[in-house]
Amino acid sequence: MLCSRAMSIETLIYAMALGGVAVNAAAGVLEAGRKPFDLFGMVVVALAAALGGGSLRDVLLDRTVFWIADQIYLLTAVLAGLVTFALVRVVRLPPRLFLLPDAVGLALFTVSGTQAALAMDAPWLVASMMGVITGVFGGIVRDVLCNEVPLVFTGELYATASWLGALLLVGLVGGGVSPGWSALAAAALVLVLRLAAIRFRWRLPVFTARP
Numbered sequence: 001m002l003c004s005r006a007m008s009i010e011t012l013i014y015a016m017a018l019g020g021v022a023v024n025a026a027a028g029v030l031e032a033g034r035k036p037f038d039l040f041g042m043v044v045v046a047l048a049a050a051l052g053g054g055s056l057r058d059v060l061l062d063r064t065v066f067w068i069a070d071q072i073y074l075l076t077a078v079l080a081g082l083v084t085f086a087l088v089r090v091v092r093l094p095p096r097l098f099l100l101p102d103a104v105g106l107a108l109f110t111v112s113g114t115q116a117a118l119a120m121d122a123p124w125l126v127a128s129m130m131g132v133i134t135g136v137f138g139g140i141v142r143d144v145l146c147n148e149v150p151l152v153f154t155g156e157l158y159a160t161a162s163w164l165g166a167l168l169l170v171g172l173v174g175g176g177v178s179p180g181w182s183a184l185a186a187a188a189l190v191l192v193l194r195l196a197a198i199r200f201r202w203r204l205p206v207f208t209a210r211p
Helices: 002-032 039-060 072-088 095-119 124-145 159-174 179-200
Strands: none
Touching: 002 039, 002 072, 002 095, 002 124, 002 179, 039 072, 039 095, 039 124, 095 124, 095 159, 095 179, 124 159, 159 179
């Protein structure tokens, strides 16, 4: 029973990580689609968006980079990027549609990143920061490649939503809640906060120097 339960939790976290890779790759293509990129450029942006955050997390945690250890992640990113590229050539989509898969990816990556750090017995603050890095860094690389100011620095609540979700996950797991339910609750919090921030324009204060 315990073995089966552990297996189901691992399967859930794995599925969330794969889902994060897929939707972030799609978000990368949708944003890159506003630039005159060719297919190769689209795939590069998709891979950067989907794999960048997790790669940096694994380097910082001194473990094998996730998509090198399991090439299913790499194949998922490429496939999601190609499918999205083909879709946008036949269906007219709103310019800011990339914000939706980006929000979903932020939620899923925050959870998978925090869980990965917790699995290595990282302290609570480090684990939460690994969740944020996994959630936002791919988007930063994507925006830089698309010659845009990174959304995390200028847009509605982004890294803040990720960090609050990561802290919730750490708190729930530390309080004895099952990892599966903790992951779902944390992902839901990140997604709701991010979508609400987009809808209601919730932002952190912007730096302005006194004249």
